[in-house]
Amino acid sequence: MRWSAALLIYRILLPVLFVAAFPGWVVKMLRRGGFGTRLGERAAVYGGATEFEPCGAVHVHAVSVGEALLGLRLIRAWLERDPGQRFVLATGTSTGHAVATAAALPGLRVTYSPLDFPSMVRRYLNRFEPSRIVLIEGEAWPNLLLACRKRDIPVSLVNARMSPRSARRYRKAAAWLRPLFSMLDAVAVQEPEDAAAWRDLGVDPQRIQPTGSLKFDPGSAPPPSGNPHFQQMLDAFGNGRKILLAASTHAGEDAWIATAMRQAAPHALPVIVPRHAERRDEVRRELVAAGFDVTLRSTFSDHSPPPPSADAVFVIDSTGELRDWTALADVVVIGKSFLTHGGQNPVEAIIAGRPVVFGPHMENFEPLATRLQTSGGALRACSADELTGAIHRALDPSNAAEMRAAASRLIASHQGATERILDLLHVAKSPTN
Numbered sequence: 290m291r292w293s294a295a296l297l298i299y300r301i302l303l304p305v306l307f308v309a310a311f312p313g314w315v316v317k318m319l320r321r322g323g324f325g326t327r328l329g330e331r332a333a334v335y336g337g338a339t340e341f342e343p344c345g346a347v348h349v350h351a352v353s354v355g356e357a358l359l360g361l362r363l364i365r366a367w368l369e370r371d372p373g374q375r376f377v378l379a380t381g382t383s384t385g386h387a388v389a390t391a392a393a394l395p396g397l398r399v400t401y402s403p404l405d406f407p408s409m410v411r412r413y414l415n416r417f418e419p420s421r422i423v424l425i426e427g428e429a430w431p432n433l434l435l436a437c438r439k440r441d442i443p444v445s446l447v448n449a450r451m452s453p454r455s456a457r458r459y460r461k462a463a464a465w466l467r468p469l470f471s472m473l474d475a476v477a478v479q480e481p482e483d484a485a486a487w488r489d490l491g492v493d494p495q496r497i498q499p500t501g502s503l504k505f506d507p508g509s510a511p512p513p514s515g516n517p518h519f520q521q522m523l524d525a526f527g528n529g530r531k532i533l534l535a536a537s538t539h540a541g542e543d544a545w546i547a548t549a550m551r552q553a554a555p556h557a558l559p560v561i562v563p564r565h566a567e568r569r570d571e572v573r574r575e576l577v578a579a580g581f582d583v584t585l586r587s588t589f590s591d592h593s594p595p596p597p598s599a600d601a602v603f604v605i606d607s608t609g610e611l612r613d614w615t616a617l618a619d620v621v622v623i624g625k626s627f628l629t630h631g632g633q634n635p636v637e638a639i640i641a642g643r644p645v646v647f648g649p650h651m652e653n654f655e656p657l658a659t660r661l662q663t664s665g666g667a668l669r670a671c672s673a674d675e676l677t678g679a680i681h682r683a684l685d686p687s688n689a690a691e692m693r694a695a696a697s698r699l700i701a702s703h704q705g706a707t708e709r710i711l712d713l714l715h716v717a718k719s720p721t722n
Contacts, residue, residue: 582595
């Protein structure tokens with residue numbers, strides 16, 4: 290009875306929420322250039338004949354850029370096991386779609402995941418007839434799960450992530466939500482202690498498997514390597530300058546972090562990589578107001594490099610290049626961890642062998658962030674002065690070596706997570722079972 294009531298409320302509120310969010314969504318797509326990427330597929334409106342679609346493929350749903358990268362990582366590993374398997378990667382954002390398309394995996398169909406309206410989900414399933422759907426980290430949509438259950442299409446959740454705050458909120462509504470999550474055929478959790486939250490939400494304990502994190506698996510992707518052209522661009526600002534990279538910054542953080550970088554190492558080059566490239570104008574204005582000479586990646590010219598300046602800052606207003614820039618940094622400062630909540634992924638910097646500094650708000654990466662801090666694998670700064678001091682310490686070669694070693698030991702516990710996830714998916718319910 291509660292589930293029926295919850296589903297009815299959801300189906301009534303969904304159109305209302307969609308209409309309320311639609312104007313902001315249009316503005317976001319205009320900024321990101323999403324309207325040129327078959328965006329109609331978000332509403333399950335497709336071009337071309339159905340017979341040319343890869344029917345019967347495994348569908349991987351990855352909403353954001355980060356999840357799309359994880360989806361690509363999983364697909365590559367799966368193809369090594371089963372070269373004949375076909376895949377569709379369904380994203381929820383235009384930037385995720387762009388990253389998936391740019392990967393150019395042979396035979397991979399990139400589409401948008403449908404909005405969770407019953408008619409759109411039905412058209413999506415009718416067109417593609419997926420053999421299995423794999424959700425990356427979250428986004429368990431009720432109408433999608435119900436439709437898949439009726440068609441006997443298994444739906445699995447891998448790299449399942451639930452912050453303590455979300456777990457508390459979900460537990461309060463567990464009685465209403467258990468029928469939803471009980472429809473998942475397999476759940477790969479990142480840490481053993483995460484299993485309890487999913488059991489409370491109705492997932493069969495036999496379907497929950499601690500696998501480690503696909504995101505933190507150091508063996509699931511080659512370590513980032515320096516791009517020679519990117520190195521040439523950095524050298525244009527002055528040979529031998531230390532590179533201080535702020536990764537995936539959010540609104541308000543750019544000038545704040547860059548100022549701390551300048552105070553910690555006046556001769557170093559701050560490199561700012563905003564989480565969303567369309568913020569470039571906002572980022573530029575704030576940095577200029579803080580006294581920096583700003584060069585954008587999008588306007589950089591090899592034939593007309595920027596003049597040397599102690600106040601130079603390089604803004605990487607592009608998508609999908611963070612790994613390569615990370616490999617060239619001397620210190621990496623993690624964005625979305627100082628002036629807002631959640632944090633961003635520190636693991637790529639660790640895999641690249643870079644000392645990491647983050648702020649007080651790394652909720653989306655707990656307990657990893659706290660373990661990194663307590664083990665000496667990363668430095669946490671809770672104020673501008675502390676950030677300046679942390680960057681200064683991380684630049685010291687002996688401190689940096691100790692941080693790299695401690696962080697690598699911690700990340701090693703996730704070694705093999707990708708293979709364990711694939712093992713789970715191969716033994717999970719299949720259409721022939």
